[in-house]
Amino acid sequence: xxxxxxxxxxxxxxxxxxxxxxxxxxxxxxxxxxxxxxxxxxxxxxxxxxxxxxxxxxxxxxxxxxxxxxxxxxxxxxxxxxxxxxxxxxxxxxxxx
Numbered sequence: 260x261x262x263x264x265x266x267x268x269x270x271x272x273x274x275x276x277x278x279x280x281x282x283x284x285x286x287x288x289x290x291x292x293x294x295x296x297x298x299x300x301x302x303x304x305x306x307x308x309x310x311x312x313x314x315x316x317x318x319x320x321x322x323x324x325x326x327x328x329x330x331x332x333x334x335x336x337x338x339x340x341x342x343x344x345x346x347x348x349x350x351x352x353x354x355x356x
C-alpha cells in the first residue's frame with residue numbers, strides 16, 4: 260500500500276492549544292493505528308519545545324491521506340501553521356514495516 264509522510268508544523272506560541280487537544284489527538288491516532296507506520300512529535304532546536312508532528316501513514320491515494328490528516332483533532336483545532344503531505348517509501352529501519 261502507498262505510504263505518505265505528513266510533516267505538520269505548529270503555529271508559534273501554540274503550546275496551550277496543543278496540550279488542550281492532545282488527549283483527543285492521541286485517541287484519534289489509536290483509533291486509526293492500522294494506517295500508521297510511525298508517528299511522533301517534532302521538537303525545536305532545544306529538544307524540549309514542541310514544534311510539530313511527523314507521521315508516516317498508509318493510504319491508497321494522496322487524496323485519502325490529505326482527507327484523513329484534515330480530521331486530526333490538532334488540525335481541526337487550528338494548531339498547525341503548515342502541513343506538507345508527500346509520497347514516501349520506507350526503505351530501512353526497525354519500524355513497523
